[in-house]
Amino acid sequence: MIDIDELEDEELDIEIELRARELARRNYLDFVEYVKPKYQAEFFHRTTAEHLQQFEEGTIKKLMITMPPQHGKSELSTRNFPPYLLGKKPDRRIGVLSFSASKAHKFSREIQQVFDGGRYSAVFPKSRLAGSKDYGAKRTEQEFDIVGTGGSVKAVGRKGPLTGDPIDIAILDDLFKDSDEAKSPTVRESTWAWIVDVVETRFHNDSQILYVTTRWDEDDPAGRFLKRDGIYDAKRNPDGWVLLNFAALRTNAVLSYDPRSEGEALWPKRHSKHRLEKIKKDSKNTFNALYQGDPKPDSEIIIFSDWIEIDEFPSQFDDEFVGLDFGYTNDPTAATHIGIEGNSIYLDELFYETHLTNQDILDHYQATGLPTHLQVVCDHAEPKSIEELIRGYWKEGKEFVPGVNAIACIKGDGSIRAGISKLKTYTVYYTSRSVNLKNEVGKYAWKVFAGKITNDPIDDYNHALDGIRSAVFTLKTKPKGGTGKMKTYKAQTGRAW
Numbered sequence: 243m244i245d246i247d248e249l250e251d252e253e254l255d256i257e258i259e260l261r262a263r264e265l266a267r268r269n270y271l272d273f274v275e276y277v278k279p280k281y282q283a284e285f286f287h288r289t290t291a292e293h294l295q296q297f298e299e300g301t302i303k304k305l306m307i308t309m310p311p312q313h314g315k316s317e318l319s320t321r322n323f324p325p326y327l328l329g330k331k332p333d334r335r336i337g338v339l340s341f342s343a344s345k346a347h348k349f350s351r352e353i354q355q356v357f358d359g360g361r362y363s364a365v366f367p368k369s370r371l372a373g374s375k376d377y378g379a380k381r382t383e384q385e386f387d388i389v390g391t392g393g394s395v396k397a398v399g400r401k402g403p404l405t406g407d408p409i410d411i412a413i414l415d416d417l418f419k420d421s422d423e424a425k426s427p428t429v430r431e432s433t434w435a436w437i438v439d440v441v442e443t444r445f446h447n448d449s450q451i452l453y454v455t456t457r458w459d460e461d462d463p464a465g466r467f468l469k470r471d472g473i474y475d476a477k478r479n480p481d482g483w484v485l486l487n488f489a490a491l492r493t494n495a496v497l498s499y500d501p502r503s504e505g506e507a508l509w510p511k512r513h514s515k516h517r518l519e520k521i522k523k524d525s526k527n528t529f530n531a532l533y534q535g536d537p538k539p540d541s542e543i544i545i546f547s548d549w550i551e552i553d554e555f556p557s558q559f560d561d562e563f564v565g566l567d568f569g570y571t572n573d574p575t576a577a578t579h580i581g582i583e584g585n586s587i588y589l590d591e592l593f594y595e596t597h598l599t600n601q602d603i604l605d606h607y608q609a610t611g612l613p614t615h616l617q618v619v620c621d622h623a624e625p626k627s628i629e630e631l632i633r634g635y636w637k638e639g640k641e642f643v644p645g646v647n648a649i650a651c652i653k654g655d656g657s658i659r660a661g662i663s664k665l666k667t668y669t670v671y672y673t674s675r676s677v678n679l680k681n682e683v684g685k686y687a688w689k690v691f692a693g694k695i696t697n698d699p700i701d702d703y704n705h706a707l708d709g710i711r712s713a714v715f716t717l718k719t720k721p722k723g724g725t726g727k728m729k730t731y732k733a734q735t736g737r738a739w
Contacts, residue, residue: 306468
């Protein structure tokens with residue numbers, strides 16, 4: 243072994259350089275610090291790199307890393323990790339996936355820049371990208387090959403194709419662009435379908451998946467992965483996920499990989515506790531999701547926090563009707579069977595789907611087996627749709643699908659809050675099969691402004707709830723304003739007070 247103390251300066255520099263290269267070959271964090279000398283790792287970066295090292299070695303098959311925005315998750319997981327993976331095993335086939343093709347292609351360009359650096363070739367000289375003389379080898383922002391090895395990287399946006407070779411390693415980096423996408427049931431559903439139908443169909447027995455993200459919603463892909471696969475346990479659940487969740491402000495959860503004290507900021511030099519507390523004050527729900535990795539809404543601002551889940555829907559009521567909220571492209575059409583018995587309301591989800599025409603709605607209603615004489619209280623903003631629901635239609639010119647007893651809901655200034663207040667006078671039960679309604683109930687919350695809870699609800703997570711609220715308010719609120727309003731009410735609903 244060489245004694246460094248006996249080396250001349252030039253020899254010492256060479257020996258230090260050779261040792262640095264050898265460390266970079268062996269350890270991922272040393273690799274990052276070698277190819278990017280200005281990189282400075284905090285404790286959570288080191289922990290992340292240690293888990294990525296285990297992922298590369300194959301001891302972790304599914305790794306999920308949730309981290310607040312602007313804390314360097316993509317630098318470690320997506321920009322520098324593929325070059326290291328392909329340096330260690332140049333024949334790997336890697337998919338880099340993000341919310342859009344342009345974002346995925348940007349990652350691809352940044353990955354290729356690491357390969358092109360002289361420091362990379364000093365560590366992994368056998369792993370190189372195609373040059374002008376490497377005929378047949380691909381090098382584009384969509385896909386590039388490791389020359390002579392069979393290894394490659396494909397960069398694909400959400401809903402893009404992954405045809406061709408199987409995928410050995412999939413790296414998913416933020417599959418939603420923003421909050422609007424994450425809150426859309428349609429986008430969430432199509433994203434999950436793409437993961438299952440496109441991404442996972444390219445896997446084989448030894449494929450690995452790395453998912454790095456900020457959390458947006460309980461029903462985002464991270465939530466669905468964890469619900470489907472669970473947390474890794476060597477004996478009980480070897481196919482589960484190894485989860486690293488770095489909260490912006492340390493919680494009281496027992497986490498062996500997070501040495502902070504409760505309330506301490508994750509990266510105080512970049513994102514101080516004072517700044518994080520201000521974000522938390524302005525929007526607790528957003529803070530819990532994006533910054534804490536815990537997208538459950540705060541219980542203090544949930545509007546219907548006391549609704550009760552039941553197994554079966556009763557068969558008889560004092561009164562029953564249907565609440566219907568129209569949707570189409572992005573928002574679902576939501577219909578709920580509503581039964582009232584004394585001071586209790588019972589709810590049962592009938593259908594909750596996008597792209598339903600009025601004829602589809604009638605088909606769906608007929609399939610429920612409910613009688614057509616039940617009042618179906620609809621959004622008053624679509625009189626044409628209501629009229630079509632009343633008339634029914636001839637199906638393929640052969641079978642007549644009868645109309646329903648559709649009426650427009652009564653709306654006016656303050657009717658949303660009044661409807662919420664009306665519902666709060668009842669004990670409300672919903673069936674366990676009403677999965678979309680349950681999802682809405684768990685998220686329907688009051689707006690928070692400057693840290694204070696307002697009396698205005700957030701206009702999201704409310705498709706089924708809008709239909710329910712409007713129907714109950716319309717049929718169970720005595721109109722004010724004397725005989726004239728009474729007559730108007732009877733004309734609209736067929737009911738008299």
